[in-house]
Amino acid sequence: MSRRPRLLLAGALAAAALGGCGGGDDGGSTSGVSASPGERVFVETGCGSCHTLAAAGTSGTAGPSLDGRDYDVPAVEGWVRRGGKGMPAYDEQLSARQIRDVATFLATATRTP
Numbered sequence: 315m316s317r318r319p320r321l322l323l324a325g326a327l328a329a330a331a332l333g334g335c336g337g338g339d340d341g342g343s344t345s346g347v348s349a350s351p352g353e354r355v356f357v358e359t360g361c362g363s364c365h366t367l368a369a370a371g372t373s374g375t376a377g378p379s380l381d382g383r384d385y386d387v388p389a390v391e392g393w394v395r396r397g398g399k400g401m402p403a404y405d406e407q408l409s410a411r412q413i414r415d416v417a418t419f420l421a422t423a424t425r426t427p
């Protein structure tokens with residue numbers, strides 16, 4: 315009688331130490347994809363929690379989808395600075411450079427060829 319109890323020790327001790335990808339301002343690589351500065355502002359600022367934008371992989375619904383719109387940079391800068399109904403103003407939260415970066419990113423990402 316060979317009784318060989320098999321102990322399958324599935325290594326279930328994988329430490330799921332994920333997270334902590336906070337919004338560092340300098341050089342925190344949040345993904346393997348080389349995101350442009352403007353895309354990082356978009357994602358890290360949380361624009362994507364309200365706006366769907368395929369180029370940034372976001373799917374927020376509180377604000378209008380930004381896909382397929384033909385923005386130019388000054389128009390987006392104005393929106394981001396002033397906000398609007400339901401959209402926060404970012405004039406004090408973001409630097410002029412970050413606002414321009416995110417506006418440039420949006421204008422490029424939404425351009426219809």
Ligand code: HEC
Nearest residue numbers: 359360361364376377378390393394398399400401402416
């Ligand atoms: C709390 C939710 C929220 C966040 C966060 C947010 N928005 Fe908005 N956004 C809105 C809403 C709601 C509108 C529509 C406002 C209106 O129609 O008056 C809007 C409008 C816009 C528009 C104009 C859309 C149009 O009709 O052409 C742009 C561009 C825009 N947002 C970009 C951004 C960017 C860039 C960020 C991040 C810096 C951002 N939003 C963050 C809710 C948000």
